[in-house]
């Protein structure tokens with residue numbers, strides 16, 4: 001077994017870590033939060049220059065040929081610096097759909113634009129009644145000649161307001177909760193019939209409510225089998241879950257470090273509060289939660305490309321459940337140990353805490369995944 | 384032993400319920416149900432409605448304009464307010480400074496200040512905490528130096544809740560820098576209009592505008608605004624903090640939120656049916672309800688004991704227990720409510736009072752769920768953090 005990063009991977013980690021440390025301090029983030037876009041186009045270009053957008057794509061497609069470990073490295077740095085750009089939605093999810101489900105022509109059309117940073121994507125999946133079920137799809141895709149016509153409404157589409165292209169799940173056959181009959185469509189975000197209402201989310205990211213009113217989608221914008229897209233959706237969401245877990249680990253690590261630093265400097269009763277044993281133990285609980293999260297994230301990362309979809313899904317359920325649980329331990333204790341300071345918008349701890357809480361609500365909260373894992377027989381099946 | 388209310392208590396509860404139904408506006412009630420802040424004006428209006436009814440200060444003696452109720456009636460009243468929900472009397476005046484004034488203040492102070500607390504003509508805020516004095520409150524540095532008929536006050540208070548609305552602030556100040564730290568503190572009443580006071584807002588992580596820094600620079604406070612004796616302020620502060628036993632666990636708030644969780648979980652869908660039909664989710668609700676029921680009975684044990692022997696006015700470690708468990712339950716319920724909303728806990732709906740006039744994002748209810756979860760982290764920090772409360776119990780109850 002080898003848990004070490006390769007030389008290239010270490011370079012990626014260090015150079016991105018350095019860039020964000022220099023250019024993306026907490027003050028930069030705070031300024032971006034108040035801006036209408038909510039993220040930095042300048043940093044987006046820097047990421048593209050570094051090759052981050054091209055990272056997961058095959059060299060033959062114009063990419064760099066990185067895998068889940070490279071994505072994990074990037075997402076961990078994103079979590080540590082708490083950046084706001086649409087990397088997850090564009091590269092991990094949008095890019096993931098093209099990598100895993102795109103035809104040769106679709107890859108040739110989209111990947112170069114993603115890789116150079118000129119195209120942003122978002123995943124329009126959640127619906128009013130879907131909660132966390134990927135197969136609950138009410139939006140319809142009606143066949144019209146070779147093309148499709150999409151009608152319905154998607155909600156909390158992360159970074160849906162700035163996306164150029166939307167990856168939309170819609171039902172081409174069957175009933176609302178059937179696993180079959182779901183298609184995945186690439187929709188121009190400015191196509192006639194698409195209306196978007198953008199807004200900020202609790203963690204300062206962006207999202208949109210998006211309505212589709214008889215939106216025409218040409219046949220060449222269908223990803224994979226228009227009546228059996230769910231396996232593709234699950235595969236991509238699993239990559240997203242592994243990536244979110246890595247982001248959470250980065251955020252937990254930084255938040256824990258902030259808390260321990262604070263405990264060493266904050267004095268009450270004539271001593272640093274870090275002298276109080278009960279607080280030491282809480283900081284240790286946070287540390288254990290962080291290391292557990294880190295390990296389960298490595299497991300999820302290693303499983304992201306597994307050809308056994310059931311095994312892969314179980315790993316993601318486990319990771320998402322553990323991240324939810326650990327994120328809460330780290331987040332809530334961090335605020336508590338900071339006292340009043342932790343409650344303020346001025347100070348970074350609350351921002352990490354809120355991001356961790358929102359990560360838990362993205363693609364299924366910890367309890368949702370715990371239930372799915374239990375249904376699937378757990379991680380260590382008998383015999 | 385009988386765990387039921389007496390017929391008289393039940394009749395009183397029904398009277399309170401009927402009063403609330405008739406007097407709390409729908410708009411105010413809806414804001415509270417959604418977990419939004421109530422405006423200053425709404426608070427003032429409500430204080431006057433309660434005061435006209437004679438219910439402005441549930442636990443004050445009748446001679447000072449209170450109800451003269453015993454502990455059980457006070458408890459029933461406050462629980463009904465929380466469950467309805469209606470705004471509660473503003474704690475800083477009614478629960479904190481009022482009892483200090485009628486217990487330790489002189490006649491002039493009683494006459495000047497008590498009626499205006501009841502009508503909310505004076506909005507009070509609490510100037511105890513400082514940047515360097517939180518849990519270790521006795522290390523506070525804001526100093527008051529006697530200069531003829533005045534004290535000259537210099538220093539900084541922080542985390543001051545709703546100071547932006549306040550007419551008056553009650554402060555702990557250091558009057559004897561040479562004494563042991565608890566023994567050099569005095570309790571001063573300061574008009575917020577006095578030159579030299581500056582209030583700066585602190586935005587909380589959920590975007591809320593409820594706390595402030597208060598800077599005091601050469602603020603001249605008339606000597607007659609000293610409560611009780613000079614250098615005895617710490618005793619009064621302990622009295623103030625220990626005075627609160629009937630409401631500290633906020634049982635009614637948690638009951639109301641649990642009802643809301645059930646209501647919204649019946650509307651929100653999961654796996655193609657209402658979330659409330661999910662056995663696992665129902666177990667989570669039930670689990671919190673068990674804790675709450677037990678705490679309610681603990682609270683009632685404390686109230687009944689107070690009723691029997693009369694309130695002592697002394698700090699009681701029972702307050703610490705009620706505070707710890709009550710805050711944990713409040714936090715658990717806000718987290719559950721956020722879970723109910725699922726993906727629709729994520730949109731930031733903005734602050735309605737900032738001229739936000741667009742329709743809500745999502746289903747139109749529960750939009751503040753995540754913010755309530757974030758904001759309620761405070762309940763285990765303020766008023767003596769849960770760690771400090773545990774220290775108190777370990778020492779005072781367990782003798783460790």
Ligand SMILES: Cc1cc2nc3c(=O)[nH]c(=O)nc-3n(C[C@H](O)[C@H](O)[C@H](O)COP(=O)(O)OP(=O)(O)OC[C@H]3O[C@@H](n4cnc5c(N)ncnc54)[C@H](O)[C@@H]3O)c2cc1C
Pocket residue numbers: 266268269273276278279336337338339340341343508509510511512514516517518519541542543544545594761764765766767768769770771774
């Ligand atoms: C929303 C909000 C509103 C508030 N409103 C007011 C107000 O209106 N007026 C007012 O005067 N104050 C107010 N406060 C202040 C509040 O009372 C203090 O925040 C509280 O006393 C804790 O102090 P601190 O924030 O300085 O944290 P610290 O005392 O620095 O505590 C930091 C951490 O150390 C722990 N700790 C400290 N000492 C010990 C110990 N001996 N053993 C174990 N653990 C310890 C604490 O529990 C906490 O986890 C408010 C606070 C908040 C968050």
